[in-house]
Amino acid sequence: MELGITTFAETYPDPVTGQVTSPGQRLRDVVEEIELADRVGLDVYGVGEHHRADFAASAPAIVLAAAVGRTSRIRLTSAVTVLSSTDPVRVFQDFATLDLLSEGRAEIMAGRGSFIESFPLFGYSLDDYDDLYAEKLDLLLQIRADERVTWQGRHRAALTDQGVFPRPEPGSLPIWVAVGGNPPSVVRAAERGLPMALAIIGGSPDQFAPLADLHRRVAVEHGYDPASTPIAVHAHGYVGEVSAQAADEYYPSYAQAMTVLGRERGWGPMTRGAFDAARSPAGSLVLGDPAEVAAKILRMHARLGIERFMLHISVGTLPHAQVLRSIELLGTQVAPLVRAGLVAGAAARA
Template sequence: MELGIGMFGNLGFNQTTGKFNDAGIKLREIIQQIKLMDEVGIDVFAMREHHRPDYAVSSPEMVLAAAASITKNIKLASGVTVLSSSEPVKVYEDFATLDLISDGRAEIFVGRGSFIESFPLYGYSLNDYEQLFEEKLDLLLKINSEENVSWKGKLRSPMDNQTVYPRAKNNGKIPIWRAVGGTPQSVLNAAKLGMPLVVAIIGGMPIQFKSLIDFYKQEYLAAGHAESEMQIAIHSHTFVSDNQNVIEGYFQNYKSQMDRIGATRGWSPYTKMQYEGGRAKDGDLFIGNSNEVTDKINFMKEIFGITRFIGHMDVGAPENDVMMKSIELFGEKVAPEVK
């Protein structure tokens, strides 16, 4: 069982200036936080890609490379790479470079992404949303397994016995996980390909995802993949503090983030009742003291049989000192108890 932390690089909003906080400060804080994760024994860090004013990170590879130089053990992953609007050759080259810098600690989580700003930004049509991802995943997996690549699709120019360098440390192969929401077809495709699975459980009750994860297990084995190699992770909003006042106060951070995104998606304003319901044992929020968060992760192990849990820990842009304490508790109290 691996314990990880994920971040989106959320920027706080300054009500006085009417602007989001400084991205440079946020990036330096993230590097400081990853260094602490490594020191307290967190297994993996995942950095998300966004192309919006309220997030600091559009290039996870750059952040992960900076972190590679000041860490020793923690795995460094994208969480996720929006593959539909990315170039698979460049994705592999960047992460192979990261893998060599970090001495074999790079991973890639690929997904379609729940935000679509990258499509018009990079010149892609949303009409090709599904096909772009399927083609590019096929190419990325081929590059990951073959040094000399011949490939043909419909939306990208073909490759004819072309080489992609540098090669990653482990015979050129980088662990590539499939990140999904709740779409059965995406889960089925991952199972057939034998890809490790990351399920984002953000909203509702986790038990609702049991049939989806059971479906993955069933189809993974039916496709002939070894049960011993099956890896399943969940990714959920997480925050740890043994100070109840901090947990109470974090509601405002969380609400501000949910309401800002919700305003563009037609959601109702986020309520304290939703927050407390999510924090309950059967809720989707892993927000509470170290014992509460430990118990909830163990509950996820029990109902899903997961091999990895990733806590998304910067929702609502909490202050750096509060984040550092949350990371410390997650590594020094939660992780040992879970393991």
């Protein structure tokens, strides 16, 4: 199973000092995180697209490209590209360029977008929220499949035998579909033979098992081998040396960020009680010492059958040194425990 990191390059005020990291410094910190993740053997690093003052990464492909020369093996993906409000031709060109620069390490994770700022920014109506995504996903897939494209839709100018360049490395540039919990989105991905990334940021991961099963079932019904349509999980969390200390370090910034988002979405404020419940064995937070984090990842593997897990550490603003240490622990201590657990589980089933 692959392990990795995701970020939105958050720039919330520090919960203790109130200081705000500048967007430039935050982006440079992200590049340093990617370099470390590569060095400690993690498999993937994802940067999400947002168009808000509290997130610095509106152009994930550029951020990821800045890390190409400082890494050698880690896969570089968006997490996510808000495909509904952008041009699939440009998305393909950006990530094909990243793929060539990185010698075949680029991926696209396409989503509808849980934040809506990009829709008015680029002149799209939220009334077309789902239709935009479905149409643009199919165009993106056609561009990946064919060097010259003839296509017509409702939300973009038609293409008539138009070449789209550059092309990525042969056989590269995977396209994943990011899903928050919407069954039609799961079906859409499976019908097209696409891998799926589940965003689990609340409740219990066990609740997502029916969606994972649905994805595998529909993929088989449409002639795809489930091995070619893997499932990933993206979850909030943090790895520390000691469990209680990890919780105490993570809570202030996490609570601040989730409370801000909660006000926008009608949730209640994040309390310590809710936080502690979320980091229980059946909760959504993947947080604790390396053994606890490994056990939670293995639990998700057993319940959901996932092939990739991505930890989102900086939900709020954590000190950069703590983020780097958490990444180091994920690669050097959690990953070996997960691999050993998978081997033991396979042996027990044999």
